[in-house]
Amino acid sequence: ALRGQFFDITQVGASAQNLATNARHITDGLLFLNGGTIAALLPWDEGQRMLRNETDYLDYRDKLILPGFVDTHLHYPQTEMIGAYGEQLLEWLQTYTFPVESQYVSHDHAARMSAFFLSQLLSNGTTTALVFGTVHPQSVDALFSAAERVGMRMIAGKVMMDRNAPDYLTETPEQSYQQTRDLILRWHKRGRLNYALTPRFAPTSSPELLSAVQKLREEFPDTWVHTHLSENSDEVEWVKALWPEHASYLGVYHHYKLTGKRSVFAHGIHLQECEWDCLQHTDSSVAFCPTSNLFLGSGLFNLKQCMQKGVRMGIGTDVGAGTTFNMLQTLAEAYKVAQLQSYRLCASEAFYHATLGGAHALDLDTKIGNFQAGKEADFVVLDPAVTPLQKLRYANSRDIYEKLFVLMTLGDDRNIWQTWVDGKCVWQREMLEVAA
Numbered sequence: 001a002l003r004g005q006f007f008d009i010t011q012v013g014a015s016a017q018n019l020a021t022n023a024r025h026i027t028d029g030l031l032f033l034n035g036g037t038i039a040a041l042l043p044w045d046e047g048q049r050m051l052r053n054e055t056d057y058l059d060y061r062d063k064l065i066l067p068g069f070v071d072t073h074l075h076y077p078q079t080e081m082i083g084a085y086g087e088q089l090l091e092w093l094q095t096y097t098f099p100v101e102s103q104y105v106s107h108d109h110a111a112r113m114s115a116f117f118l119s120q121l122l123s124n125g126t127t128t129a130l131v132f133g134t135v136h137p138q139s140v141d142a143l144f145s146a147a148e149r150v151g152m153r154m155i156a157g158k159v160m161m162d163r164n165a166p167d168y169l170t171e172t173p174e175q176s177y178q179q180t181r182d183l184i185l186r187w188h189k190r191g192r193l194n195y196a197l198t199p200r201f202a203p204t205s206s207p208e209l210l211s212a213v214q215k216l217r218e219e220f221p222d223t224w225v226h227t228h229l230s231e232n233s234d235e236v237e238w239v240k241a242l243w244p245e246h247a248s249y250l251g252v253y254h255h256y257k258l259t260g261k262r263s264v265f266a267h268g269i270h271l272q273e274c275e276w277d278c279l280q281h282t283d284s285s286v287a288f289c290p291t292s293n294l295f296l297g298s299g300l301f302n303l304k305q306c307m308q309k310g311v312r313m314g315i316g317t318d319v320g321a322g323t324t325f326n327m328l329q330t331l332a333e334a335y336k337v338a339q340l341q342s343y344r345l346c347a348s349e350a351f352y353h354a355t356l357g358g359a360h361a362l363d364l365d366t367k368i369g370n371f372q373a374g375k376e377a378d379f380v381v382l383d384p385a386v387t388p389l390q391k392l393r394y395a396n397s398r399d400i401y402e403k404l405f406v407l408m409t410l411g412d413d414r415n416i417w418q419t420w421v422d423g424k425c426v427w428q429r430e431m432l433e434v435a436a
C-alpha cells in the first residue's frame with residue numbers, strides 16, 4: 001500500500017460546479033493495489049486495519065498522489081522538432097514537420113525515438129496518450145513495442161495521407177488501407193494497446209483515402225479515429241476549397257462516418273455552431289491543445305462553449321507544435337487561454353480534464369482516470385513544492401484547491417516524483433538525481 005495525500009475526481013461531469021462536488025481529497029490515505037489494479041483508496045483510519053502489519057506501506061505523506069495524466073493528442077515523431085521557429089500551421093508542416101517525419105522510414109530511428117518519447121511522457125507523469133505516428137508502419141511498430149515493454153495504456157496509429165504532402169510521405173489509398181489493416185491485426189487490443197485510424201487531416205486526404213478509413217472503421221468498429229480539425233484559419237479556407245460540396249470542415253469527416261464515440265478531433269478552434277452541435281450529437285471528442293494553439297498562433301479554444309455544449313474534451317500537448325510534454329504547464333496555458341475569453345478554469349476542472357475527463361474523451365473512463373476500485377493502477381506521485389518559490393507559495397496556500405492551482409501555475413517536470421503504471425513504479429526522480 002501507499003500512504004499519502006490523494007486527490008481525484010470521482011465522476012464524469014459536465015460543469016465546473018458538479019466537478020467540484022465530485023472532487024475527493026484525502027489528506028492522509030492508503031492506496032491498496034492488487035497487481036495492476038486499484039483495490040481500494042481509504043482514509044488512514046479505515047485503511048490502517050487492513051494492513052498486514054502497522055508499517056507495511058510506502059510513506060508518501062509529504063507528497064500528493066494524483067491519477068496519471070492523460071494526453072489526448074500528440075505526435076511522437078515530432079519530439080525532435082519542438083520549438084521550430086517562425087511559421088504558422090501550413091508553412092510549419094511544409095518547412096519543418098514533413099522533413100523530420102521522413103526519418104521514421106528507419107526502424108532504428110523510430111525505436112530510438114520511441115524510447116525517448118516514452119521516457120518524456122513518464123517523467124512528466126503522463127501514463128496514457130493518444131499518439132500520431134508517421135505514414136510509415138514501422139514507426140507504429142516501434143512505438144507499440146516500446147509501450148508494451150513499459151505496460152502503458154496507449155492508443156496510436158500510422159498517419160494516412162495521399163495528397164498535398166511530399167512524395168516521400170504519401171501513399172495510395174489502397175496501401176494505406178492495407179498497411180493500417182495489418183497494424184490493427186497486429187496491435188489492436190494487444191494488452192493495453194489500442195489502434196487509432198489516423199488520417200492526418202482533410203487537406204492531405206483524398207475522397208478515396210477517407211473512404212478507406214470509413215471502410216476500416218466499419219470492419220473494426222471498436223478502433224479509434226484520430227485526426228485534426230479546424231486548427232488554423234488558412235487551413236479552414238483550404239478545406240472549403242478542396243471540399244466545396246461539404247458545408248463545414250467537420251462535415252467532411254461526418255460524411256465518411258468518422259464522427260462518433262472514440263473519434264478524437266484535435267483543436268476545433270474555428271468551429272461553427274453547427275459543428276459544435278455535430279460533435280455533441282455524435283458523441284465525438286475534442287482535444288484542447290493550448291501550448292500548440294498559442295505557439296502556432298492558431299487561436300483560442302472556446303472551453304466555455306465546449307462545456308456548455310457538453311462535448312467530450314481532453315487536454316493534448318500536441319508535441320511538437322506544443323511546447324511541452326508537461327501537463328502542469330499545459331494546464332497553466334489552458335487557464336490563460338480561458339482567461340482571455342472570460343472563462344474561469346478552476347483547479348478541480350483543470351485536473352479533471354487532465355485525468356478523468358481525458359479518459360472520458362478517449363472512452364477509457366471505465367478503465368483509468370481516478371482511484372476507483374477496480375480501475376487500472378496508473379498514477380503520479382507529485383512533490384508539490386520543490387523550488388524556493390513553490391515552497392513559499394505552497395506554505396501560503398489555504399486549501400487543496402489553492403495548492404493545486406499554484407501547482408499548475410508554477411509547476412513543471414521537477415514536481416514529478418514518481419510515475420506508476422500498471423501497479424509498478426516505472427519512473428522516479430531519485431534515479432535522475434543520483435545519476436546527476
Ligand code: GUN
Binds near residue numbers: 075089093200292318
Ligand atoms: N494538422 C495536420 N498535421 C498537423 C500536425 O502535425 N500538427 C498540427 N499541430 N496540426 C496538424
Ligand code: FE
Binds near residue numbers: 073074075266318321
Ligand atoms: Fe497535432
